[in-house]
Amino acid sequence: MRAINAAIIGCGAIHICHVEALRHTTGAHLRAIVDTDIVKGQALATSYGCHFYQDYREMLQDQNIDVVHICTPHYLHKTMILDALAAGKTVFSEKPVGMNSLEVAEIADAAARATGILGVCYQNRFNPTSLAVREVLASNVLGKMLSIKAVLTWSRLGGYYSDSPWRGRFATEGGSLLINQAIHTLDLMQWFAGGVDSVKGVVDSGPLAGTIETEDSAMATFALHNGARGLFWATNNHTADSPLLLEVHGEKGMLQLRDNTLWQISGDQRVALASDNPPTGNGKNYWGIGHQKAIQQFYRAIQHEADSEYIDIQQAAKSLYIVEAIYRSSQLRQWINITQ
Ligand SMILES: NC(=O)c1ccc[n+]([C@@H]2O[C@H](COP(=O)([O-])OP(=O)(O)OC[C@H]3O[C@@H](n4cnc5c(N)ncnc54)[C@H](O)[C@@H]3O)[C@@H](O)[C@H]2O)c1
Structure with missing residues (x-):
């Protein structure tokens, strides 16, 4: 062949x-x-x-x-x-x-x-820690999900935008922090929770307000499809690219992703379930390690191999609808239902 x-x-x-x-x-x-x-x-x-x-x-x-x-x-x-x-x-x-x-x-x-x-x-879905979250949730050891929280604090200074002038413009980037960087976090949140029904959020520009016309910070709360609540805060105005902090709380314990390691925590007990090692090669740490796995899986799907996985347009749309809903909620100052 x-x-x-x-x-x-x-x-x-x-x-x-x-x-x-x-x-x-x-x-x-x-x-x-x-x-x-x-x-x-x-x-x-x-x-x-x-x-x-x-x-x-x-x-x-x-x-x-x-x-x-x-x-x-x-x-x-x-x-x-x-x-x-x-x-x-x-x-x-x-x-x-x-x-x-x-x-x-x-x-x-x-x-x-x-x-x-x-x-x-959406390469972060292929991170060992993401797959471990899905596995634990599927096993139901945490019981009913109560809430999910994510904090993304990254650094994108002026040079990031002047190097590629399509960034930081509504017409060419469509937004900034939400649609470019935090969309991965939003995708993981909705994927772990099984979908988002409605969103209330706000976007803002801080120190970059004079440099870009789009947002550099955002926060939002979600009504999740499974009845739990979501809390999300993200900014590009941090001094460094900190690893994503994400927690899933259930009736019987919690999962915490911190410093690229996933912990299962129940009372005083903490067990490390998986870690995402920094990428080798030319990729940046904050892009994660999933590109290779995501692309390999896609090529396996092209070859009709069993158990191959890729993110199709319907899956890919979900985080984009949330991004759009946060922008809209910020303008209208109200909850926005996600109907698709
Ligand atoms: N998955 C991730 O973690 C991740 C990380 C970074 C960027 N991205 C995505 O990758 C895409 C590119 O981002 P980037 O940071 O590499 O941008 P970039 O500005 O660094 O590179 C864009 C490239 O496209 C070229 N280009 C522009 N118009 C073109 C055209 N009409 N035909 C052919 N080439 C053209 C430019 O010359 C440039 O080399 C974006 O969609 C971005 O969101 C994804």
């Missing part, structure tokens, strides 16, 4: 995680990269030993390319996904899959009619 040939569109900060994951994925081969920056793109293509395209539509005409990885600014995701699916390709897109629920509806419609499949990169 011939290799599954991949192309990556967008060779910025995150693309290296896709390159490295492809190197460690059985049957996958990086055939091409695409970037509007011709100097950077050509140099990278030479170092990877692959083809270079400046225009992704030309790359889509290459019949030997099977899978397209989308690693471009948010405002380009929808059009690139639709074009790639229409060209008969399978697509693996970075989050967020689109900028809002209208775009999600268009993408879902196209994905339902496409021959190729569409997967979205």
Whole structure:
């Protein structure tokens, strides 16, 4: 069987995680990269030993390319996904899959009619600690879930936005802290709790208010589908990228993710259940270690392997609906129901 040939569109900060994951994925081969920056793109293509395209539509005409990885600014995701699916390709897109629920509806419609499949990169679902949370919750040892809490305190200073000017703008990023960084946390919260019914939240800009037009901080409470409550606070104005703090409280004990280790706590007893070791290679610590696993699982799904897992458009939409609801709640100062 011939290799599954991949192309990556967008060779910025995150693309290296896709390159490295492809190197460690059985049957996958990086055939091409695409970037509007011709100097950077050509140099990278030479170092990877692959083809270079400046225009992704030309790359889509290459019949030997099977899978397209989308690693471009948010405002380009929808059009690139639709074009790639229409060209008969399978697509693996970075989050967020689109900028809002209208775009999600268009993408879902196209994905339902496409021959190729569409997967979205929520790599933190593949962290050992995330899988351990799901396992404990499925075993019901905590009893009924009472609440879930997450605190995300990261550092994104002015240079992060000036390096890539699409960031920090509503038209090109669609927001900032929520839709770009904290969307992973929101995804984990809703995945652990089995969905969010309604949201009350507020977004704000602190020291970055003069630099970006979007939010750098947010807080929210959730009415979760299982009857529990959720509490979420996040900011990009911290002095460092602290590991996510997340707690799930049940009637009979709690789970605590702290410093990348998951603890099960019941009374005085603390048991470490799993740890997420820092990534090797060029990925940043705060991106977590899941890209490789997420991409390997996606390629297993393409090959119809049993028990393969990937995040489809319906799953990927869930955190985007929460992001959208927090923005709306902040404007209207009221609870927002999530109806989809
Ligand atoms: N999963 C994660 O943890 C994670 C982490 C970081 C970024 N991301 C996501 O990855 C995506 C890219 O983010 P980034 O930080 O790498 O951005 P970036 O600004 O560093 O890189 C974007 C790249 O896309 C290229 N580009 C722009 N328009 C293009 C076009 N029309 N055709 C081809 N190339 C084009 C730019 O030249 C640049 O090289 C975003 O969706 C972001 O949310 C995900």
